[in-house]
Amino acid sequence: MEPTAAVAGGQVTVTGSCPGGSGGAGGTDDTTGDIRARAVPPSTDLSIAGRSVGSVPLATDGSFAGPVRMPTGLGAGETQFSTACGGSASFTVLQAPHLEITPSAVVAGEDVTATGTCRVGRVGERLTAVELITDDGDVLATAPLDGRTGVLARVTFTVSEALRPGEHLITSSCDGRETLTIRAMPTSDPPRQVPPGAVDPEETLVAVPDLIGLTEDEARATLGGELVLSVNGGTGRVVRQDPPPDAGVTPGDTVAVDLEEAGTVLGTSWWVPAGAGGLAGLVLAVLLAGTVGSPRARRHRRERRWVHDQVHIGSSPAAWQLPDVPAAVVPSLDLFVEVRQEPARLRLQEVVDAHE
Numbered sequence: 001m002e003p004t005a006a007v008a009g010g011q012v013t014v015t016g017s018c019p020g021g022s023g024g025a026g027g028t029d030d031t032t033g034d035i036r037a038r039a040v041p042p043s044t045d046l047s048i049a050g051r052s053v054g055s056v057p058l059a060t061d062g063s064f065a066g067p068v069r070m071p072t073g074l075g076a077g078e079t080q081f082s083t084a085c086g087g088s089a090s091f092t093v094l095q096a097p098h099l100e101i102t103p104s105a106v107v108a109g110e111d112v113t114a115t116g117t118c119r120v121g122r123v124g125e126r127l128t129a130v131e132l133i134t135d136d137g138d139v140l141a142t143a144p145l146d147g148r149t150g151v152l153a154r155v156t157f158t159v160s161e162a163l164r165p166g167e168h169l170i171t172s173s174c175d176g177r178e179t180l181t182i183r184a185m186p187t188s189d190p191p192r193q194v195p196p197g198a199v200d201p202e203e204t205l206v207a208v209p210d211l212i213g214l215t216e217d218e219a220r221a222t223l224g225g226e227l228v229l230s231v232n233g234g235t236g237r238v239v240r241q242d243p244p245p246d247a248g249v250t251p252g253d254t255v256a257v258d259l260e261e262a263g264t265v266l267g268t269s270w271w272v273p274a275g276a277g278g279l280a281g282l283v284l285a286v287l288l289a290g291t292v293g294s295p296r297a298r299r300h301r302r303e304r305r306w307v308h309d310q311v312h313i314g315s316s317p318a319a320w321q322l323p324d325v326p327a328a329v330v331p332s333l334d335l336f337v338e339v340r341q342e343p344a345r346l347r348l349q350e351v352v353d354a355h356e
Helices: 216-223 279-292 297-310
Strands: 005-007 011-017 043-048 051-057 063-069 077-083 088-094 098-102 105-107 111-117 129-133 139-146 151-158 166-172 177-183 228-231 238-242 254-259 265-273 319-321 329-340 347-351
Touching: 005 151, 011 088, 043 063, 051 063, 098 166, 098 177, 111 139, 111 177, 216 228, 216 254
Parallel strands: 005 088, 105 177, 228 254
Antiparallel strands: 011 063, 043 051, 043 077, 077 088, 098 111, 111 151, 129 139, 129 166, 139 151, 166 177, 238 254, 265 329, 319 329, 329 347
């Protein structure tokens, strides 16, 4: 059958054959024993779903081909087409009228595809196109129609931007109906204008932790997954970081650190009475003492000038209990000094505690 689907009342072409005809097996002559051909009837009856739809003539070889119109009262769905001589084929009766638009929800200006059917008995075979009309009476598109089968040709078109957002009933000119939803055009807020160097108030900031004195692994663990560690050089502990501790930064920003360089450390500690004269001179003398024994004597003057520029000493009163003078409690300052043999590699740590 061609096609294998049509609306009730539509026309299809059937082809096939019935047993018999020239070359087909017949009976045997009782007197001579010769095989004689079986006579071919002039036609065969056709039926669909048990309802007669007419007959088609048979050729001498038993074959047949011809148009057949479906009954108008057939229900939509799969059914069986058969001949009186034993042939059969599956056939689909399509619902009519019918209209389908996909996708069923779009933004105006997007494309959709329409398919459907029309009742052939009503529109006749002379109708060749069907209009798709909005509930406002505007024609969205025109779809070609096969007047024999009642099937609309698949048509793709752009939804008019004049359609307002909401649900619209789309009707074909042969009474097929479908709801098309027009979604509102998505709006985007203009980008916020943030002056150069200013912080966007809508961004979530995090405070940079203090990494000074930590190893590289400890610093990386302290930053966790919020900030990224960038090591500029060195192998020891962190001596400098940028941004500084407690600075507000955006998650994902980089914190750059400088680590100590490997080198010999000369260290000791003293108890120095607060207000003692020559405190600065004492510390400077100790610092420079670490450079006297260095084989790099030619750097001595440069190291001394760096210490003079970089080291600043102040005092902070505190109460100390001296182990060698149990009865005396005097203000004091405890200094711990590390001297390295390379310039610009000195760390001065002040520790102030109060003891009763």
